Amino acid sequence: MRKTEEGIFRNIDWVTVIMYLILVAMGWINIYASVYNEEHQLITDLTQKYGKQMIWIGTSLALALVILIVDGNFYAAVAWPLWIFVLISLVAVLFLGTEVSGSKSWFRFGEFGVQPAEFAKFATAMVIAKYLSQLDIKMTDNRTKIISAMLIGLPILLILLENETGVALVFFAFILVLYREGLSGNFLLLGVIVVILFILSLLIDKIILIVALAVISGVLFLFMRKTRQNIILLSSLFILSSVVIYSVDYAYNNLQSHQKKRIDVFLGKESDIKKAGYNVNQSLIAIGSGGLTGKGFLNGTQTKYDFVPEQSTDFIFCTVGEEWGFVGTAVVVVMFLLLLLRILFIAERQRSPFSRIYAYGVASIIFFHLMVNVGMTIGLAPVIGIPLPFFSYGGSSLWSFTILLFILIKLDAYRLEILR
Amino acid sequence: MNALSGRRYVISAIFIVVGIIYLMRLFYIQVLNDSYKMSANNNVLRYMTEYPARGLVYDREGVLLVYNEAAYDLMVTPRQVKQIDTIDFCETVGITKVQFIKKMKQVKAYSPYKESIFEKQLSKETYAALQEKLYKFKGFFVQARTLRKYPQEIAAHTLGYVGEVSEKITKKNPYYKSGDYIGVSGIEKSYEEELRGKKGLKIMMVDVFNRPKGRFKDGMYDTTAISGQNLISSLSARLQKYGEQLLQNKSGAIVAIDPSTGEILACISGPSYNPNLLVGRERTKNYGKLFMDKSLPLFNRALMAYYPPGSTFKLLNGLIGEQEQVTFRETRYPCNRGYPVMGGKPKCHPHPSPMDLPGAVSTSCNSYFCYVFRSIIDNRKKYPNVVVGYNAWRDYVLSFGVGVKIHTDLPQELPGNVPTQKYYDKYFGKNGWKSSTIVSLSIGQGELGVTPLQMANIICSIANKGYYYTPHIVKGIGDKKKPRDEYKIKHYTKVEPQYFEPIIDGMQGAVDHGTSTSAKLKDIIVCGKTGTAQNPHGKDHSVFVAFAPRDNPKIAVAVLVENGGWGATWAVPIGGLMIEKYLRDSISKPDMEKRMLEGIVLSTEKKSKDDK
Structure with missing residues (x-):
């Protein structure tokens, strides 16, 4: 027995494990504060969300242990079957799932629910790692690009069909992985340009925008070297931009009204704080009123008294901000940042490309969640319902992030075995 | 691969920049x-005002004049109204469904989360019926407040009434918040600060549905109401x-x-009204009615109406003459049914x-006092001309509290009018x-305007032989x-005590065997002393002023009956009855009393009062 235990924890990156434990514990405490109920003061009270979160934490730790026990070669081996299995469940949930507030993404088993979309994240991270780690694959090949796009695009498509736009957006984070593996930086740049165009086309009339782009292209044309390649590049960029602008305009006008409102609020076009902007405004009030050192543990009023919606899940960061102030939010943000950089450090010390690529997948997913979740609570990102990793209340979310991270820890621990 | 491993720094940079x-x-x-801190407080803190009980008012003998009666406002928090039986509710409260929908719309427009008044001042019956069913009507609750009640139903003008503060006042005085009550007239107004007490403040924390969650900082900033x-x-x-x-x-x-x-023992303005009319739900309606009434019941004649004092003013002229050493007890002037100097006028x-x-x-x-x-005025040894003489005379009159505000503690007091030299200069021309x-x-005729309160105050000065306390x-x-301290100060007139005796003798004579025997x-x-105030708009006003007993006077009274004719006809008997009632609490002349109680004096005023 003793030997196996030693085996399990051998070469484990304890820094990451400790950071994980700290984040999970902080999450649990903040969930406790955000829905604190004077009649049920015990943090382990199973009738309350904080009691239930304890169960999720316990089962997550058990899962982590299982992941560490399993052989290091296993994960690369099951990448494809797992991904296919997840895709099948994503399809199945469309027919067999339970509809919750407009989206059909949950399998219900009595009290408990499972959301396949959560598990699609690490399955996709694994399958991309598996695909790109093949010896004869080069990111510069068009074939590779197309297949990679399909591996990411298929789950996005299915999740969009489930009406879980927020979760679908997470998959765009994989562009960072592809970039690391050789995708031209232009794609990253293109991505940024598309986002900027996207926002601009919602703010400015499309005709004006296209005229402005035409003027810019004209000026560029005058000053650039007029090679055939450059002219083609410029004109195709212009045409592409126009297409983006028109399609955004079209898509926006065909959005459901609540989605439209969220976008309007984020863009500052709508400031009706009683309606669509209510969430963001209340979230800003909660965090802003925390000041430098916060109101103190359990003294948050905005979160505890329900002014902030979803205060234990998507808006858990508000409790941190209100009760612990800037000191608290800075600690959390810096903790996440350190974790992300640690993951990048782990990634780069892998000999196995599969492990490295997977690690980048993990970092990308956590980063995207962090950016959007915290961003929306402080008004820097539109309100998209995705949880804060390790913090937010909920079993599916905590499980999937635990699996995501611990597979990496296992792969990392296993790297020396590969050497040998 | 090595070429690509540099890209880790780009990705790290992205992470760090976003962070x-x-x-x-x-x-x-x-x-x-x-x-954001202020917004957070706005969200969560509710300032609840505790209203103190308004002070009561008793009369000098301990009879309760004003008290507070509980009234109940039906309040509603629109967000909390859920699944109520509207028909049952409307029947209980006594409104129609259309009214219900309209009112709900109004209160929702104000705020869906904050409470507002749904129905003001429920009747006792409605309240009783509603209270039993209130548990069924979620979101509704009853808030107790108080209404002023006037059990004696007297002294409407004097006691005054309370009403909701106007926006003007809330802007000027931060103590008052919209919806608060404030004294609008009478004692309620002039003693507002003493009567109102001090509001208390309770700061509660509420959740997003406005449900109370506890006291803010354990009540550290709370204050209690002071009655x-x-x-x-x-x-x-x-x-x-x-x-x-x-x-x-x-x-x-x-x-x-x-x-x-x-101390003012009685202050009556007729016609009057029941002070309870200006309380509660019917107030606005009743006020409108009273306001439109041609007999001007809202007009406080005792303090605001200017009457020529008529012959009662002769008392002052006699006193001034004595003080000026131009008239003495034994001074005799002829009268030939008129003032001989001016060819028998005045008659x-x-x-x-x-x-x-x-x-x-x-x-x-009349003739005597013209002399x-x-x-x-024409004492040229003392005064070089009529203007100086007139001003000296006027100063005497003013020292009796006529032509100036005497600063009683009732809010509507007016100064009366004793014409100035400037007025005559303008009217007749300089030296004219x-x-x-x-x-x-x-x-006591001409441009003189004296309020009944001032008439009574003149008599106080005579009764006291030379001074008065500001009537209060x-x-x-x-x-x-x-x-209040200012009511303990003696105000001396410009006539010295020794000159009052002949005048008081004359007043006693008037009652014993003169013009005022009733x-x-x-x-x-x-x-x-009687008076018959000539009135350019109609029949003369009947006036009587008196005090009693002669030694150690206990009551001074001024009576004015508009269009009552001779002083002796109405004012004297009424004045006599008032004195007897106060000093003896019984009436020795029931026939006269009956005649006065049942008597009707029709107004013969042609125009609206401009002798005010």
């Missing part, structure tokens, strides 16, 4: 920007009520004052002549007038039971 942007943003909203102070009015409820009955079906005023203190009634000063007072000789007036031009002042309506405030009482010496 720094977020940290900066957090630092800005949490540390640099304070507005208003009770007042003891100088009014005698029984005298006030009696006077109001006497003045029924008549227009006019009665003011009775205790000369030894300046006079038949009486023995020539008479001395007390006799002239008793018989109310007196002339000798004061002399004592004979303004001779009507000697008998509140003799005790709070636990100290003392009046005010005579057995064993009590009453001193009085």
Whole structure:
């Protein structure tokens, strides 16, 4: 027995494990504060969300242990079957799932629910790692690009069909992985340009925008070297931009009204704080009123008294901000940042490309969640319902992030075995 | 691969840049920007006002005049209204479904989360019926507040009424918030600060549905309400009520004052109204009715109506003449049914002549006081010309509290009018007038305007032989039971005490055997003087002023009955009855009492009052 235990924890990156434990514990405490109920003061009270979160934490730790026990070669081996299995469940949930507030993404088993979309994240991270780690694959090949796009695009498509736009957006984070593996930086740049165009086309009339782009292209044309390649590049960029602008305009006008409102609020076009902007405004009030050192543990009023919606899940960061102030939010943000950089450090010390690529997948997913979740609570990102990793209340979310991270820890621990 | 491993730094940089942007943003909203803290307080803190009980008012004998009655406002928090039986609710509250929907719309528009008044001042029956069912009507609750009640139903003008504060006041005085009540007239207004007490404040924390969650910082910033102070009015409820009955079906005023203190015993303006009309739900409707009433019931004649004092003013002229050493007890002037100097004008009634000063007072000789007036103004040894003489005379009059505000504690008081030299200069031209031009002042006519309160105050000065205390309506405030300090000060007239005796003799004579015999009482010496105030708009006003007993006076009274004709017809009997009622609490002349109570004096005013 003793030997196996030693085996399990051998070469484990304890820094990451400790950071994980700290984040999970902080999450649990903040969930406790955000829905604190004077009649049920015990943090382990199973009738309350904080009691239930304890169960999720316990089962997550058990899962982590299982992941560490399993052989290091296993994960690369099951990448494809797992991904296919997840895709099948994503399809199945469309027919067999339970509809919750407009989206059909949950399998219900009595009290408990499972959301396949959560598990699609690490399955996709694994399958991309598996695909790109093949010896004869080069990111510069068009074939590779197309297949990679399909591996990411298929789950996005299915999740969009489930009406879980927020979760679908997470998959765009994989562009960072592809970039690391050789995708031209232009794609990253293109991505940024598309986002900027996207926002601009919602703010400015499309005709004006296209005229402005035409003027810019004209000026560029005058000053650039007029090679055939450059002219083609410029004109195709212009045409592409126009297409983006028109399609955004079209898509926006065909959005459901609540989605439209969220976008309007984020863009500052709508400031009706009683309606669509209510969430963001209340979230800003909660965090802003925390000041430098916060109101103190359990003294948050905005979160505890329900002014902030979803205060234990998507808006858990508000409790941190209100009760612990800037000191608290800075600690959390810096903790996440350190974790992300640690993951990048782990990634780069892998000999196995599969492990490295997977690690980048993990970092990308956590980063995207962090950016959007915290961003929306402080008004820097539109309100998209995705949880804060390790913090937010909920079993599916905590499980999937635990699996995501611990597979990496296992792969990392296993790297020396590969050497040998 | 090595070429690509540099890209880890690009990705790290992206992470770090986003992290720094977020940290900066957090630092800005949490540390640099304070507005969110205020918004948070707005969200969560509810300032609940505790209203103190308004002070009660008693009369001088301990009779309760004003108290608070519980009233119930039906309140609603729209967000909490869920699944109520609308039909049952409407029936219980006594409204239609259309009204219900309309009101719900109104309160929702104000705020879906905050409570607002759904129905003001429920009747007792409605409240009782509603209370049993209230548990079924989620979101509704009843808030107790108080209404002023006037159990004696008297002294409407004097007690005044309370009403909701206007926006003007809430802007000027931060103590008042919209919806608060404030004294609008009478004692309620002039003693507002004493009566209202001090509001308390309770700060509660609420959740997003406005449900109370506890006290803010354990009540550290809370204050408790302090009840208003009770007042003891100088009014005698029984005298006030009696006077109001006497003045029924008549227009006019009665003011009775205790000369030894300046306490107003009765202050009646007729026609009056029931003060309870201006309370509660019907207030606006009733106020409109009273406002439109042609007999002007809202007009407080006792303090605001200007009447020519008529012959009662001869008392002042006699006193001034004595002080000026131009008239003496034994001074005699001829009267030939008129003032001989001006060819028999003003006219006079038949009486023995020539008479001395007390006799002239008793018989109310017009001619005599024209002579007196002339000798004061035209005293060229003392005054070089008529202007200086007139101003000296006017100063005497003003020292009796006529033509100036005497600063009583009732809010509507007006100063009256004693014409200035400037007025005559303008009217007759500079140097265009002399004592004979303004001779009507000697008998209380002309441009003189005196309020009934001022008439009574003149009599106080005479009763006291040379001074008065400012008439006041509140003799005790709070636990100290003392009046305001300014009401304990003697105001001396410019006439010295020794000159009052002949005038008082004359007043006693008027009652004993002169013009005012119907005010005579057995064993009590009453001193009085009638007046018949000429009135350009209609029949003359009947005036009587008196005090009693002669030694150690206890009551001074002024009675004015509009269009009542001779002083002796209405004012004298009423004045006599008032004195007897106050001093004896019984009436020795029931026939006269009956005649006065049942008497109707129709208004003959042609136009609306401009003799005010």
